[in-house]
Amino acid sequence: MKDVLQDFIGQESQVSAMVYTDGSVYGGEVGCGACSAVLYPPSASAKISYQTQAVGRMVNIEECEIEGIILGIDTAIDHLKNRLPTGHNATAYILCDSLAAIETFHKSDACLPAYVSKRLKASCQELINSGIVCKILNIPGHSGFEGNTEADKYAKDTAYKI
Numbered sequence: 001m002k003d004v005l006q007d008f009i010g011q012e013s014q015v016s017a018m019v020y021t022d023g024s025v026y027g028g029e030v031g032c033g034a035c036s037a038v039l040y041p042p043s044a045s046a047k048i049s050y051q052t053q054a055v056g057r058m059v060n061i062e063e064c065e066i067e068g069i070i071l072g073i074d075t076a077i078d079h080l081k082n083r084l085p086t087g088h089n090a091t092a093y094i095l096c097d098s099l100a101a102i103e104t105f106h107k108s109d110a111c112l113p114a115y116v117s118k119r120l121k122a123s124c125q126e127l128i129n130s131g132i133v134c135k136i137l138n139i140p141g142h143s144g145f146e147g148n149t150e151a152d153k154y155a156k157d158t159a160y161k162i
Helices: 002-012 061-080 099-106 114-130 146-161
Strands: 017-026 030-040 049-060 090-096 132-138
Touching: 002 090, 017 049, 017 061, 017 146, 030 061, 030 146, 049 061, 049 146, 061 090, 061 099, 061 114, 061 132, 061 146, 099 132, 114 132
Parallel strands: 017 090, 090 132
Antiparallel strands: 017 030, 030 049
16 A cells, blocks of 8 residues: 555656645643644755644644644645646645544534634635645655655654744
8 A cells, every 4th residue: 555655646746746744742642742744846846845833832643733734735835826827726735644633624523723723714715716726645654755754853843842
């Protein structure tokens, strides 16, 4: 399965933005949390970039992973929206190793805090306005995906600094 996924990512990364996301908590199951998003742009000449964000001081891993996905969506939007010719669409893949966080987005009755729900709705509206199709994929964590390893490192470093 991992080989199939790596082949898919290799093919799609030529034409689509790939954003690896991760969340991390320092200090126990509940503690200082952060998230990160690592963007691999579709152009081989474009620079790989990353963003990190503190989530809070008393948060759990799922909250951080959810925030990471939203940060990944926003990162893809920021990268793609000004690069699209008028009338064209682009695809961004958000690659996350937390199935629980991904499943939260698929639940219509998900209990997200109001501020998270508001940010997610704004990001989704921006995707629509920008003509960007966003697909969230689950990838195995700690399995040799370079982008996932980088996202994990940045999230842990940021959580430790809080």
